[in-house]
Amino acid sequence: MAKHTQEFGTMRYEISGIRREFVGDMYHMLMRSPWWKLTIIAFIVYVSTAVFFAGLLMIGDNNVAGAQNDLDLFWFSVQSLSTIGYGDMHPVSFWGHIVVLIESFTGLVGVALITAVFYSKFSRPQARVAFAEHAVLMVSQGNQYLQIRFANARGYPIINAQIKLSALVSWNDIDGKPTRKLVSLPLLQTDIPFFGLNFTATHALSDGLFANMSLEEMHENLFLLIISFNGIDEVLEREVRAQHFYRPEYIVEHVRYKDMTENYEWGTIMNLDELDTVAHENQEEGIEETILPPSTTMEQTSHS
Numbered sequence: 524m525a526k527h528t529q530e531f532g533t534m535r536y537e538i539s540g541i542r543r544e545f546v547g548d549m550y551h552m553l554m555r556s557p558w559w560k561l562t563i564i565a566f567i568v569y570v571s572t573a574v575f576f577a578g579l580l581m582i583g584d585n586n587v588a589g590a591q592n593d594l595d596l597f598w599f600s601v602q603s604l605s606t607i608g609y610g611d612m613h614p615v616s617f618w619g620h621i622v623v624l625i626e627s628f629t630g631l632v633g634v635a636l637i638t639a640v641f642y643s644k645f646s647r648p649q650a651r652v653a654f655a656e657h658a659v660l661m662v663s664q665g666n667q668y669l670q671i672r673f674a675n676a677r678g679y680p681i682i683n684a685q686i687k688l689s690a691l692v693s694w695n696d697i698d699g700k701p702t703r704k705l706v707s708l709p710l711l712q713t714d715i716p717f718f719g720l721n722f723t724a725t726h727a728l729s730d731g732l733f734a735n736m737s738l739e740e741m742h743e744n745l746f747l748l749i750i751s752f753n754g755i756d757e758v759l760e761r762e763v764r765a766q767h768f769y770r771p772e773y774i775v776e777h778v779r780y781k782d783m784t785e786n787y788e789w790g791t792i793m794n795l796d797e798l799d800t801v802a803h804e805n806q807e808e809g810i811e812e813t814i815l816p817p818s819t820t821m822e823q824t825s826h827s
Contacts, residue, residue, distance in 0.1 A: 553640050554647075561644065565637050572633070573600045576626040586619035587612050604630040650763035651677035652752050656799040658769045660728075660738060660776035667728045669708075671750050672780045673767070674721035674798050681763065684715040684754030686724050690732060691747040703746055706732050718754060720793045721783060742771040778803055 526539045553561060577600035580586050581593060589612035590596050599612045603626045614620045653676040661668055671688070675681065688708040696702050711725045728734055733741050748769040756763045783797035 550640070554644055558644070561640070565641075569604070569633070572626075572629060573597060573604050576600045576604065576622055576629075579622045580619060583616065583618055586614060586616045586622070588615045589613065600626065603627055604633075606630055648756055648759050648761045648763045650681070650752065650754070650756075650765040651675070652681075652765040653795065653798055654750070654765075654767035655780065656773065657801065658748060658774045659778050659780060659801060660774060661779040662777075669726040669728055669733070669774070670723050670780065671748075671767075671769070672721060672723045672783075672798065673750075673752065673765075674783070674793065674795055675718055676795060678719075680757045681718040681754040682716065682757055684718045684752060686710065686713055686715065686722075687751045688724060688726055689749045689751070690745055691749065692732065692744050693746050694744070705749075708732065715754070720791060721798070723780065724750060738774070738776045741774065745771045745774075748774065775801065 526537060526541065528535055528537045553564070556564070574597065577593070577597040580590075580596045580600065587596060587599050590599055595612065602608055602612070603623045606627055614623045653674050655672040658669060658671045661670060688710055690706050690708055691703055692706055693701065693703055708726045708731045711727065715722055728736070733745075736744070748771075749766065750769075751764070751766050753762060753764045755761070778801040781797055781800040781802045783795070783800070784791050784793045
């Protein structure tokens with residue numbers, strides 16, 4: 524039995540009582556390992572295997588011609604494991620031939636497995652969708668909206684994209700026991716035929732779970748906001764996915780996203796540095812007044 528901890532953005536969950544299966548979970552473990560860790564694991568396994576077979580060659584005498592000491596047996600084991608075979612050392616005894624037979628087969632299988640893992644990890648598509656640091660509550664024509672902005676951080680288009688917005692909320696069941704449930708929040712637009720620059724997902728608060736709620740009331744009921752994105756990478760012709768999570772303290776009100784694009788006769792320029800930038804709303808005139816960085820906005824909101 525073991526305990527598993529998984530972090531998602533600003534939150535985490537833990538599962539106790541997990542039964543680990545070394546062989547069954549090995550591929551999943553290797554795929555989620557960072558590149559440096561995967562490379563170190565592969566190197567350690569390679570060297571350890573070579574040491575193991577060198578130890579087997581030390582059983583008995585004169586198993587390998589040309590080997591003068593134990594270190595030579597290790598180097599011969601490395602050559603056999605990688606099927607190099609320089610020729611200056613070679614097995615001469617029956618035991619030596621058996622060990623080399625098994626070791627060379629192990630090397631072939633090992634190369635096939637590690638090549639498959641490295642290729643799968645290298646070729647796994649990444650959406651490279653950048654999400655704004657904060658979700659915002661803004662007012663337009665007397666209606667309040669929840670917005671989340673995201674942008675294409677790679678530059679190459681994603682086609683036939685779809686987005687979903689969900690909320691993990693706290694509530695009491697029929698027995699009055701506190702629990703949490705996942706609720707879908709309808710968006711004004713869920714399909715993005717061509718995603719090349721940026722997009723703002725918009726949920727009308729009057730149409731959903733948080734209708735007529737203040738930010739403080741949302742904080743009491745909302746545990747986590749989840750936005751999901753999936754589409755087809757036009758270059759790779761494969762599906763790519765991305766998710767982002769917002770805790771209630773990362774939702775700010777009375778602000779709107781600053782425009783991050785500039786339009787010209789020949790096209791549009793997008794500035795990714797402006798993705799997280801928000802601006803205060805002038806409550807009387809309904810215009811942007813002061814541009815603030817997201818960290819400053821969050822600190823002011825958390826103190827309100």
